[in-house]
Amino acid sequence: MTERKISHLRYLALAMPNFEEERDFFIKHWGLIEVKGDENTSYLAAAGSDEAYVVRLRKGEKRIDLVGFAAKDRADVDSFYQELLAKDVQMVHPPQALSQFDGGYGFRFFDVDGRTLEISTENKGQASRPVKEREAIPVKLSHVVFNTSNLAKTTQWWLDVLGFSISxxxxxxxxxxxxxxxxxxxxxxxxxxxxxxxxxxxxMSFEMRGIEEWMRGAGKILRAGTRMVWGLGRHNAGDNTFAYFIDPAGNTVEYTTELATIEDEDAWEPHKLNIREVSTQDQWGTANPMSEFVARESFNDVDHGLFVAPPL
Ligand SMILES: [Fe+2]
Structure with missing residues (x-):
């Protein structure tokens, strides 16, 4: 297996015009903790995560601002930057001290479709704590999923340029x-x-402590009057549970738990799971059936941030 320069997903930054509503939703209902904010921005942490924040919200035209990833040290940041330059990746800025409150050293660039990505190291982080039994708040950011109008091209770029692998x-x-x-x-x-x-x-998906906490989280969001578009169920790919809701900005947000880990990556053979099989989408059979209508719920609005660096 080739050595990867990206160690893990750190945070997702989003902009939306109805910033206040979105911020309220994540703090009052979703269970994130505002660690810093003003009238235009909000940095939101998850109690169980060492990252200083896992979501950044900004008031503005709706877009993905950026996705932040970590590298293990400065040497990896610097060498990865050189690698990407050699592959003609369009840079936003070279490795430098980052200006957000958690500091760090990193660079920003555009992916093949124009999403802004950040690779950094030495970010300050926060003192996390174990999420308690029956506590219905996210442990951490689990994963981020993009729509693309050209799946083959986008995927190939993430494999070849960033070193991701298909599971x-x-x-x-x-x-x-x-x-x-x-x-x-x-x-x-x-x-x-x-x-x-x-x-x-x-x-975007948030990991809960376990099944009990995931169920309680889903119930809490339903009681808050938020619409669940798909769930409660358990996927085949990744073996994780799912409950998808629409947040005030029209983004789909997921509570999940028990996402699989691949212990022996060299031995792993990716599966092609056909959605014709009902167990591909939901092993349990408890979720509403996936349909074209349900799938369309997560198309979301066109991203207005492509090839435009966010202002912060
Ligand atoms: Fe997901």
């Missing part, structure tokens, strides 16, 4: 490949890419 894929009889689950460490997926009508955020 499993969803396929359909008439559409062929529909989604690829990508890993950068032993977690089955930290990123996934889905075939959609345009480039956009498909969903």
């Amino acid at each position: 499993d894929s969803l396929v359909s009889d008439h559409m062929g490949d529909m989604m690829h689950f990508l890993r950068c460490n032993k977690a089955h997926h930290s990123i996934a890419v889905a075939q959609g009508p345009h480039h956009s955020l498909h969903h």
Whole structure:
């Protein structure tokens, strides 16, 4: 297996016009903790995560601002930057001291579709704590999924340029490949890419402590009046449980738990799971059936941030 420069997913930064509503939702209902904020930005931590924040919200036109990943040290940041330069990756800025409150050293660049990505190290982090039994709050950010209008091209770039590996894929009889689950460490997926009508955020997913906490979390969100678009169920790819909701900005947000880890990556053979099999989507059979209507719920709005660096 080739050595990876990206060690893990750190955070997702999003912008939306109804910033106040989105911020309220994540703090009052979803269970994230605001660690820093002003009238235009909010940095939100998950209690069980060492990252200083796992979500950053910003008031503005709706877009993905950026996705942050970690590298293990400065040497990896610097050499990865050189590697990407040699592969003609379009840079936003070279490795430097980062200006966000958790510090760090890193660089920003655009992926093949124009999403802004950040690779950093030496970020300050926070003192996490174990999430308690029956405590219905996220432990950490689990994964981020993008829609792309060109699944093959986007996926190949993430494999060749960033060093991700395909863990499993969803396929359909008439559409062929529909989604690829990508890993950068032993977690089955930290990123996934889905075939959609345009480039956009498909969903962001938060890991709960276990089944009990995941169930309580889902119930809490339902009682808050939030619409559940798909769930409660258990996927085949990744073996994780799922409950998908629509947040106030129209993004799909997921509570999940028990995502598989791939202990022996060299021995792992990716599966092509056909969505025709009902167990591919939901092993339990408890979720509403996946349909074209349900799938469309996560197409989301066209991302207005492509090839435009976020202001912070
Ligand atoms: Fe997910």
